Amino acid sequence: MIFDTHAHYDDDRFDGDRDRLFNEYFPHSGVCGVITCGTDEQSCQKAVDLAEKYPNVYAAVGIYPENTENGVNIEKLRSLSNHEKVKAIGEIGLEYHYEGVPHDIQKREFERQILLANELCLPVIVHNREAHNDTLEILKRTKPRGVIHCFSGSVEVAKEILKLDMYIGLGGAVTFKNARVPVEAARYVPLDRLVLETDAPYMSPVPHRGERCDSVMIKYVAERIAKIKQVSVEEILEMTEKNARKLFNIR
Numbered sequence: 001m002i003f004d005t006h007a008h009y010d011d012d013r014f015d016g017d018r019d020r021l022f023n024e025y026f027p028h029s030g031v032c033g034v035i036t037c038g039t040d041e042q043s044c045q046k047a048v049d050l051a052e053k054y055p056n057v058y059a060a061v062g063i064y065p066e067n068t069e070n071g072v073n074i075e076k077l078r079s080l081s082n083h084e085k086v087k088a089i090g091e092i093g094l095e096y097h098y099e100g101v102p103h104d105i106q107k108r109e110f111e112r113q114i115l116l117a118n119e120l121c122l123p124v125i126v127h128n129r130e131a132h133n134d135t136l137e138i139l140k141r142t143k144p145r146g147v148i149h150c151f152s153g154s155v156e157v158a159k160e161i162l163k164l165d166m167y168i169g170l171g172g173a174v175t176f177k178n179a180r181v182p183v184e185a186a187r188y189v190p191l192d193r194l195v196l197e198t199d200a201p202y203m204s205p206v207p208h209r210g211e212r213c214d215s216v217m218i219k220y221v222a223e224r225i226a227k228i229k230q231v232s233v234e235e236i237l238e239m240t241e242k243n244a245r246k247l248f249n250i251r
């Protein structure tokens with residue numbers, strides 16, 4: 001069974017066939033759980049609406065680093081989190097690849113959202129792009145439960161994340177031809193700390209690069225990780241589903 005711990009099903013690329021995906025395609029293709037993540041207030045509300053509409057869909061609410069310029073409305077996130085199918089605060093974190101929101105604002109708003117998650121006893125879903133040192137510094141200080149999504153760090157960074165009792169999320173990037181860093185991470189991270197994700201509609205794995213991604217494509221990620229770790233695909237899917245249910249408190 002496939003548990004996709006990170007997707008963006010509010011994206012308008014799903015407007016034409018969202019019902020068909022969630023009501024037919026996913027149930028028939030072994031998708032047993034999806035976390036759809038908000039990135040701004042509007043998409044957070046949409047994530048909650050989707051979780052309410054479809055079984056096996058859960059929401060994460062949070063403000064993406066590039067949307068934190070004017071400060072995060074914590075009260076709004078708190079009230080959205082009141083819904084029983086909101087299982088995490090995310091997607092939050094630090095984005096240093098693009099010259100957008102100043103780093104001090106990103107860090108401040110990341111930390112404010114972590115503190116909300118800690119207060120609500122929810123895990124965080126963390127975006128970290130080219131910001132390993134600052135991300136680690138904040139996580140060490142605030143100690144949330146959670147996952148580093150689309151993990152892109154070295155084995156050294158993975159080691160620090162595991163020390164914090166957090167999970168590592170791997171997706172399409174492990175299947176890319178030039179994937180050295182994520183493959184090393186996949187080899188290093190123990191199976192009880194791994195979760196799978198798509199970041200749909202982005203990050204389609206080989207052999208679907210360039211197409212719209214959806215949760216069923218996780219099977220290619222699982223196959224690749226199974227090869228790297230020399231275990232069966234079934235074991236990868238079973239363990240990562242178990243991990244996801246534990247992390248997000250979903251039965």
Ligand code: NI
Binds near residue numbers: 199
């Ligand atoms: Ni994402």
